[in-house]
Amino acid sequence: SIFASGTNLDVVELWFPRLSDEDQMLAVARFNQITSVQGSAMAVALPGIVETLGTLHARSYRLGVATNDSTSGAEKTLVTLGVAQLFDAAYGYDAVANPKPAPDTIQAFCDLTGLKPTQVAMIGDNRHDLEMARAGGCGLAVGVLSGTGTRESLAGIADVILDSVVDLPDFLSARVKETI
Known part of the structure; x- marks a missing residue:
């Protein structure tokens, strides 16, 4: 799926296909920030x-x-x-x-x-x-x-x-x- 193998840009393009290029880059920057902070905070290592x-x-x-x-x-x-x-x-x-x-x-x-x-x-x-x-x-x-x-x-x-x-x-x- 796009979430397993796509980039954050791919996800934003899928969710917001009608955004201007500028707004799309702003959305990607915000998505990067959210996923890096919240995603890393929830990270759990595989056993071993x-x-x-x-x-x-x-x-x-x-x-x-x-x-x-x-x-x-x-x-x-x-x-x-x-x-x-x-x-x-x-x-x-x-x-x-x-x-x-x-x-x-x-x-x-x-x-x-x-x-x-x-x-x-x-x-x-x-x-x-x-x-x-x-x-x-x-x-x-x-x-x-x-x-x-x-x-x-x-x-x-x-x-x-x-x-x-x-x-x-x-x-x-x-x-x-x-x-x-």
């Missing part, structure tokens, strides 16, 4: 996710967030959840020229970290995430069922599907052992 992120960070993985919400909302949510310090970057739809599923966020993350796209694993719970992984040339597209996607909706585009993001450290450890 804080520990999982800590594990990945301790293993020197570079972590980033790509969302079609606002950058401010993503950053505030990371702070609310107590994990902001684990991330190199958070990219909202308003931080790049073209939001998901375009590859812009992957390119921005690679520019920041010095990684090549083939060294990046994109973990996502919907097709937009995995389409971005493919468009950006990511080395691994991991679908997770701990969000809005289903095994059926992710199967055709994911390299692997995990039940939850919390399964990621074990999966990555096993994958590294296979390549050694």
